[in-house]
Amino acid sequence: DTGVSQDPRHKITKRGQNVTFRCDPISEHNRLYWYRQTLGQGPEFLTYFQNEAQLEKSRLLSDRFSAERPKGSFSTLEIQRTEQGDSAMYLCASGPDTSTDTQYFGPGTRLTVL
């Protein structure tokens, strides 16, 4: 499978705990995005990486959220001190430089905060 992969697919945690999600983009895709999707809504942009540089962050990305892409390949999204409002599907997408706007999504990580 050469698509975007995300791990874990599901995560249940208690309020106040920290969680970390991983995204592996399509090989050689330099652009990587994180989105959040709540029930009945479209995905909302969180942050964007060009290679290892985090170039854009949404106002939705509070101080409790941090994302990294240390070697320009896989990326991690960490949420500290989770709140019930963080419950959502976290989607990762990647895109090639050859088509600067096309984005391919992974299967997502479903987070449930109890």
Next chain:
Amino acid sequence: GENVEQHPSTLSVQEGDSAVIKCTYSDSASNYFPWYKQELGKGPQLIIDIRSNVGEKKDQRIAVTLNKTAKHFSLHITETQPEDSAVYFCAASIGSGAGSYQLTFGKGTKLSVIP
């Protein structure tokens, strides 16, 4: 920022009929308009896209039209099949220079194809 409105929120059609989903956008600088299909428990799947220098694009049973003046674009699915049943999202982005090309999505249309 950009705002994308999508209608209808739900759509039921008989198998073999056509389905049309419409979206409007607010920012005239938007120049890329993809459509995604999302099945239950899965991530969005890119099914077709169109850029602002093109008025219409077709791929087998799926077509997309764009009216830049009116700032709206539509997805047309012909000869619908039960496997077309899913939630469809439209999106828009403003691509320029070194920008992120982040996508702004509509709220989705749940399409049900009745056998």
